[in-house]
Amino acid sequence: MMTIFDFEKPINELESAIAELRQLATEKGLDRSREIAELEAQRERLLKQIFAHLRPWDKVLLARHPKRPYALDYIRLMCEQFLELHGDRLGFDDPAIVGGLAKLGGYKLVVIGQQKGRDLKERQKRNFAMAKPEGYRKAMRLFRLAEKFRLPVLTLVDTPAADPGVESESRGISEAIAQSMRTMFELTVPTVAVIIGEGGSGGAIALAAANRVLMLEHAIYSVIPPEGCAAILYRDPNKAPQAADALKLTAESALELGLIDLVIPEPLGAAHRDPQTTALSVRSAVLQQLDELSQMEPDALREHRYQRFRRIGVYEAV
Amino acid sequence: MMTIFDFEKPINELESAIAELRQLATEKGLDRSREIAELEAQRERLLKQIFAHLRPWDKVLLARHPKRPYALDYIRLMCEQFLELHGDRLGFDDPAIVGGLAKLGGYKLVVIGQQKGRDLKERQKRNFAMAKPEGYRKAMRLFRLAEKFRLPVLTLVDTPAADPGVESESRGISEAIAQSMRTMFELTVPTVAVIIGEGGSGGAIALAAANRVLMLEHAIYSVIPPEGCAAILYRDPNKAPQAADALKLTAESALELGLIDLVIPEPLGAAHRDPQTTALSVRSAVLQQLDELSQMEPDALREHRYQRFRRIGVYEAV
């Protein structure tokens, strides 16, 4: 499946033309390097032009892009080693959340991510990264493992929302989200969260109560999906683009509001055009956070995390 | 439903005769007090005679007697006040285990019991006191509540076994039993367990990892049901009485082996002939344990409990 968004169309056309020329050159042994270079320069200009003027709604589409790297892609590209662990020890193992023990730079850590599926089958298996209670309870088990063995925690957030179905409700999805945050707040090891794609409301913040919260440049983070917001605000889900504007759900806005600590730049054309480079950027950003946080004492880490969230809120006192 | 065991038959016949005489006396206004007194004396002699020579298998039948008081009966008869709390906070509430906040003597405490059903409907609802994982997880939640608020814990054990079904297996019945014991061992408040009826293997010890373990005189406590043991040992479940002998499952044997701390005597004719008196005996035994344990420091209580179980085992060193 290929999904080409409106604003990506001209770029994709150029990319097709370049690919054709390259193939032609290889097949016929002709030198088309000048034409190729020209088209590539054109592509570069076009990308810059388009990506300089992305609206929030474009970011929503990019964050949901079916070719965007997912949690396990980042883990594979960033970590030297990774061993996935399974199960909430309460009867379930939720494939929408993956977690395990990884080596990253000089660090040994617990990595937990929300995992979307690439093809239809995997997408269904992963429930579109909409975690059930057992997903958060698996995460909690791994948080406690991290605490016991003094391992820093990295979470990779990418979910449209927590699973809202009857089954999840019956097993306490709300409680699971709340307990997951609570467990993160109790940790005395360094914790870093990276919003890599969709930071979808409660389902996202359940894994993002960290000492440092980073966002990829084209990721989004929102209290409600723009479609849902539009349905309430304009009684019209098609007005999601306007809602996306109103919600201030981009990394830029979140940084301005002081709600995240760092925006990790993506390669020109967004993460899916160059997962490798993106992963390296995430890696070095995470390592820098870990270097800083590792200087802090266990109790100070917990208090730092408390204060980080405690001060959030805008109100007046009369 | 009336269940009269072989050894109870002559007593029950006498009791019927006494009741008939009483009714006759009331209806016709005749004085039958001498005959009644004589029959009652006879009943008393017979009870003494029979109950002086109970075999282990008789105790099994008494422990399972359908008129035997159950956990909620004891709670009602023993406690000044009781508020039942519900749920494991993980999606389930198991009626086979009840628990809540009670006042007993001068104490405020958490009481947890395995609850059988009196009639068919309640028996099914309570699953014959065979707890599922969620039952033990509810107990664990209440253990943690007790720890937080420094409340002593009383458990009333009465189960043929933990639920062995597919559903329980799929939600981790083994893990739940192990974690329940583990949680009890972590507590730093006084804990007292009373085996009030059937102490059925893992399902029982899951709630009996306490500082003091008491048993009612006619309760049983066994690693395997005698029927199961007979099936293995004699390839014949009907030889359960022999197996009951071999297993040493009576309160007397458990005390001799040093595995329990106290046998609480039952009224002549067993608990079901006088629940009120039995409950008062349990009450005063429990209060005495609490008085003693309350003298100990929190850490000492945990270590005392550890050592209590640590020393159990009979082996040789060559």
Add this chain to the structure above:
Amino acid sequence: MQRRAAVQANAEQWVQCAKCKKILFRPDFERGMRVCPHCGHHHRLRARERILLTVDPDTFRETDADLRPADPLNFPDYAEKLQKGAAASGENEAIITGTAMLGGYEIIIGAMDFGFMGGSMGSVVGEKVARCFERGAERRLPVILFCASGGARMQEGLLSLMQMAKTTAAVGKLHRAGMPYIAVFTDPTMAGVLASFASLADVILAEPGAMVGFAGQRVAAQASVGKPPANFQTAEFQHEHGMIDLIVPRKQLRPTLAYLLEMFLPEEAHAR
């Protein structure tokens, strides 16, 4: 003028039950704490009414009444909605907090008001809730919160979502201080509030028939195979599923809360 007031007074003497539609005499209805004597339906209470019905007479002292919502995102229609909410509820925000006595125990108490923008949690609600827990931890007082909320307040965007984390963190402070936290779920307790501080109480009570759930009913049904059960997302459903300790009729709430305080607090905590 006088005549018009009389007519109004007359009309206001009668009220219709929202469930069984029976006509009730308002003074009786109010005396019965807005529980329908016919069908038992628990009608919603104003936050302030709730507190006054719960605490010992004349003991409630409001705290943080000076906090007012801002409009940090300049969100469409938010300013207007705030005004309407204030007019409808008579309050400045969706929660009232303070200190009071209950059964002779000093407590921190908060009650949410569904009439103010659906009891939604924005920065002010988050701040007031967090302060309740912090104050409880500092002063070693128990916290009792009556929840009534549709969830996070969309109009404050990500700031609202963050209040879930902020209030959750604050629960941890109270917990480490060893102080009790009791939540009462009233109609409705949903979404961002249920998925944060509300679900983390030591003991959770709920009023009969209260809506309690994560997503909206429509979303839940769409996301599920098969039909939701008839009592889906009610307090009764959540109770069956182990998420609520007890369903307590309004009349028994006060004695139940008093018993819990007595169980969890040392004797010294009781006022002489």
Add this chain to the structure above:
Amino acid sequence: MQRRAAVQANAEQWVQCAKCKKILFRPDFERGMRVCPHCGHHHRLRARERILLTVDPDTFRETDADLRPADPLNFPDYAEKLQKGAAASGENEAIITGTAMLGGYEIIIGAMDFGFMGGSMGSVVGEKVARCFERGAERRLPVILFCASGGARMQEGLLSLMQMAKTTAAVGKLHRAGMPYIAVFTDPTMAGVLASFASLADVILAEPGAMVGFAGQRVAAQASVGKPPANFQTAEFQHEHGMIDLIVPRKQLRPTLAYLLEMFLPEEAHAR
């Protein structure tokens, strides 16, 4: 005499896979750690073989080999069963414990032997397991246990049941010392062992196809509505249900254990 030995040697050169029934050349079979090259079936290993296949060469030092079972209940046929178990397994009890190195890390290791009375846990097994955890806590060493057991040992009555509590308590000691505990479920890991120390490991690995469950299959089926799934009470079933971290083929066990030790232990713990 010589001739007879030769015939025996010949017969012993071949072995039949318990699952696919193919005939296998014994030296290959042993080199392949008793995993059938055709169907992948993991045949049971003796406790001592297991340890030697797992730890760094020549590093295993057995502990508590002097403990011997008693017959405290004078239980019918127990003495005889103990003799048979010893003959069948070549061991004195159903578990072997000791210290060793694994991937350069000093560890406490134990392995149960199903050949000795079905790997059942009586006083000696309970004592040796508890000592593993206590020793790990004291000496600050990780504990690795290979489970293989039908459950508690009926022949020691209530004393056996108490070993569940005793070993569970000892896990707590190791946990509070911050030391890792890794369990490996091998065929079979059942009942009283699964419902005590086995399920409490920080990380739980299992061999493919191992039977893992609480009650016997027959009991479970009787107690249930509907038919158990085809893989009921296998390692794979428990993995699906979140009770086992990873199913690890025998060949990959050693590197997986070494990686876990590296992750959980400080660098100083690695032998130079």
